[in-house]
Amino acid sequence: MSSESTPVFTASTLLLKALSSAGITHAFVNWGSDHPALLEDLERQRTEARDRENSEGDDTTRPSIVTCPNEMVALSAAQGFAQATGKPAAVIIHVDVGTQALAGAVHNVDRSRTPVLIYAGASAISSDGQAKGSRNEWIMWLQDIPDQSAIVRQYMRHTSQIGSAKTVESSVKRALQIATSSPKGPVYLWARREVMEEEVQREDVDAISGMTGWPSVEPSALTISASTKIAQALLTASSPLIITSHIGRTPAAAASLLSLANLLAIPVISSCPSAVNIPASHPSYIGVTFLAKDTHWEKLDGADLILVIECDLPWIPANEKPAEGTRVFIIDGGDPLHLNVGSWAFEAEMVCRADGGVACQQIEEALIKLGVRPPGEPWSLDSSFDDARMESMVQFRREVLVRNHARVSSDLDKYEKLNIVGRPIRPGERDERRLSYPxxxxxxxxxxxxxxxxxxxxxxxxxxxxxxxxxxxxxxxxxxxxxxxxxxxxxxxxxxxxxxxxxxxxxxxxxxxxxxxxxxxxxxxxxxxxxxxxxxxxxxxxxxxxxxxxxxxxxxxxxxxxxxxxxxxxxxxxxxxxxxxxxxxxxxxxxxxxxxxxxxxxxxxxxxxxxxxxxxxxxxxxxxxxxxxxxxxxxxxxxxxxxxxxxxxxxxxxxxxxxxxxx
Known part of the structure; x- marks a missing residue:
């Protein structure tokens, strides 16, 4: 289209405008036959930008387009984008086959609770030229299936079809509101080709606004009774333990966990971690485990209280598990019962839906109210507690954690030294002296x-x-x-x-x-x-x-x-x-x-x-x-x-x- 031509706006214009107005800066895309209106509108944006600025360049679209030759790489890139920034990205893919080609990345973005908006086109429903965008290629019959979103529905927080240009903005906003609310995760929108070719007026485009009025759900908190009960349980436990997988996805939450652990000298182990949950140099850090037999904390069966917080899996019962009678409290900000897992069953005294960082702050505040004080300050518990015994117990744990941490750090230094051993050829190998590194x-x-x-x-x-x-x-x-x-x-x-x-x-x-x-x-x-x-x-x-x-x-x-x-x-x-x-x-x-x-x-x-x-x-x-x-x-x-x-x-x-x- 030349600069003198009258621009044509479509439902695809509205989609791109809705995404960018909602804060989506990048779309990772793999184009197909269902995207003509999107490609056309992106070029309209570039043309108008060049006319305004009298300059050349193709990085003037909103959102910016990242071409991805493979759909799984596209979704993985969008996941990495959101993990690094805390902000959602968009992925645009092609009908049923592009949706299938997202492959295992759909599983990852679901399990990692990463907000990503996925948009897929679909074959036109009309085939006699009744509407702009009607079927005109043989492949459109083969790429039309009865329920396209069913391919990914069980991994999505939300799926929805865009039925007309009038519903584009609300569809995008609702999808992003759900994607960015705990448990965060992917959402999937799709639309027929002729729907996205539907023409609209410029005022329809200009009317699209940001996410005001469509906020993410605020992080949930523990009830006062729950935070008090957990605080009292931690205070009276002789060998407490905290197990987490991903509280560190939010840096502020990791800081809250560290503060709580430091207050009572509680060891923290990261089970199947996907984030840095506690600094490796801190005495409460006792390592990571991926739950193979004999790899959990050596004193797991000696713990008398376990706080499981933002954790995918605290232990594997067939390999290792706590002793009978251990008090267990489970806290998760979005899915404490792990409803999207086929089988997940762990007995606990209390299960709470609360943001991990908020919960740690609340528990620490409850401990302070009970009279617990930071290291170096005298405690002031009421008469129902034995100040001296409990303070002494925490101090003993602190000293043990410091000694053990120093020993482990020293061992790690030794393990990291090079130890090369040449070995004879094995059947099928072509070189007698293969160099391998530990x-x-x-x-x-x-x-x-x-x-x-x-x-x-x-x-x-x-x-x-x-x-x-x-x-x-x-x-x-x-x-x-x-x-x-x-x-x-x-x-x-x-x-x-x-x-x-x-x-x-x-x-x-x-x-x-x-x-x-x-x-x-x-x-x-x-x-x-x-x-x-x-x-x-x-x-x-x-x-x-x-x-x-x-x-x-x-x-x-x-x-x-x-x-x-x-x-x-x-x-x-x-x-x-x-x-x-x-x-x-x-x-x-x-x-x-x-x-x-x-x-x-x-x-x-x-x-x-x-x-x-x-x-x-x-x-x-x-x-x-x-x-x-x-x-x-x-x-x-x-x-x-x-x-x-x-x-x-x-x-x-x-x-x-x-x-x-x-x-």
Whole structure:
């Protein structure tokens, strides 16, 4: 359309205006035959912007469009965007097939309680030219199914069809109101093609307003009786424990948890964490667990009170569980009964729907009213409590936590030292001296390099952890301090990290970290992935997007030669079975002996913009004679430091393919 043409406005104009007016700044899109009116209106926006400013450019649309060659990467990017900023993004995809191609990202965005608005077009209902946008391509008959939203409904907080131009604005606002209310999560809107081609007047477009009048539901709180009861129970418990998974998704809530834990010297364990819930340097931090047998807190069965707060799963009864009679209190801001999980049953004395951060503040306030005081101040409990005994009990716990924390920190330092052992060739391998690195060493070396080159210079870092079978080691040896500095998908569908790194980087530099406009962007984004999750992440799309939208990040591929998690599941059920010592490729969970060169996939996808290197693997050790552990250590450290500098200084993606022991 030329600048002299009269613009045509449609229901698609209203959709784009409603999204941007509601605060959606970015839409991650994968276009199809159901989107002609959207594409047309975006070009109208660009044309009008050029006419007004007498300038060229294609970044003038509202919302900004992020082209995504793969739908799962699009939704993962939108999830990462929202996780980094605290603000929802939009995803636009194509009919039933595009909805299906969202794939496992739908599971992740649901389980992580991340607000994302998904819009999908649909084939026109008319086929005789009765309306603009009627069916005129053969594929539209094949892409029309009876209930398109049923594909994703059980994962959505809300699904709705836009029936006419008149309902576009209210549909968007209601969807976003639901998506941003606890339990936050994805919503799905869809509309027929001719509905989105319906013409409207400019005044209809101008009439669209923001979200005023459509607020998110305010965070819920404990009742006074509940906060008092929990406070009294914590005060009188001799061995209390707090278990959480994701209270740290909100930094203020993490601070409230830390304050409560510090007041009574309560240990805190992160069960299947998807956020940094408590600083690793704090004495109350007793680690992470992914609930494999004998990996929970060593004193779980000795706890006499457990506060389960914002937690996906506190323990697995078949592996480890509290002793009979342990008092259990469950608090969750959106879904304390986990209604969207098929089976979730844990007995408790009290179950409360209350925001984790608000609840921690209330419990601490109740403790203060009871006479509890911060460390160093004398307590003033009433006569129904034994001041001296309880204060002494808390002080004893505090001393034990400090001693144990110092011991654990010292042990971690030892574990992170390089220990290389060459081994003979195994059947199917082509090199007699394969160099592999211990996972603890890899993560420790990465952390120290990032601390030296970025954190010590005042820079901010975001780690995205999708290491799967190495989850516990990565969380433990990153030793995170700052809430929001490490995140994961919150679910179990692989392929989140690469797209999420693009979205998180884009969101942070646009809106600020956690929505703080004074903290624009991260100095470094690091995705730590297994070789399996790397392939699931569609690197051919993710690294193209990273270059296109200038979102460089470092990828550390923990390459153990395949999918270790299915093998571990097999061993967990049949520990002495045939498969325990079977090679991964023979077991059909391995990618060897000729595995992909993961770093060069990124280089190719970005037309040479990304930088990549392998660390270890076949030929990594001398064929004959001795080798120096110190020289191997130095080479690896220099490689990691170079990769960090490529991202931080050269503003390019870097990928380091790190060889671990093969499965």
């Amino acid at each position: 996972i603890r060493y890899v993560v420790g070396t990465l952390r120290r390099a990032v601390d030296q080159l970025v954190v010590s210079q005042g820079g901010s870092v975001l780690f995205l952890n999708e290491s799967i079978s190495n989850f516990p080691a990565v969380w433990t040896h990153l030793r995170p301090e700052v809430p929001g500095s490490v995140i994961s998908s919150g679910g179990s569908s692989l392929g989140w990290a690469l797209g999420a790194a693009v979205g998180a980087s884009l969101g942070a530099k646009t809106l600020g970290v956690n929505g703080d406009s004074d903290k624009k962007g991260y100095n470094l984004v690091v995705a730590i992935v297994g070789d399996g999750s790397y392939m699931f992440g569609v690197p051919s799309s993710a690294y193209w997007m990273a270059r296109r939208y200038n979102t460089p990040f470092l990828t550390i591929v923990l390459n153990n030669g395949g999918w270790n998690s299915p093998r571990l599941s097999m061993i967990g059920v049949t520990p002495a079975g045939y498969g325990r010592s079977t090679r991964g490729d023979q077991l059909t969970v391995g990618f060897g002996p000729d595995a992909p060169d993961y770093s060069q996939i990124a280089v190719a996808a970005s037309s040479g913009w990304a930088w990549g290197a392998r660390a270890g693997g076949p030929g990594g050790l001398p064929q004959t004679g001795q080798f120096s552990v110190d020289s191997i250590d130095t080479q690896f450290k220099e490689l990691i430091e170079k990769a960090v500098r490529v991202v931080v200084e050269e503003k390019r993606c870097a990928v380091v393919d790190c060889a671990l022991e093969l499965i």
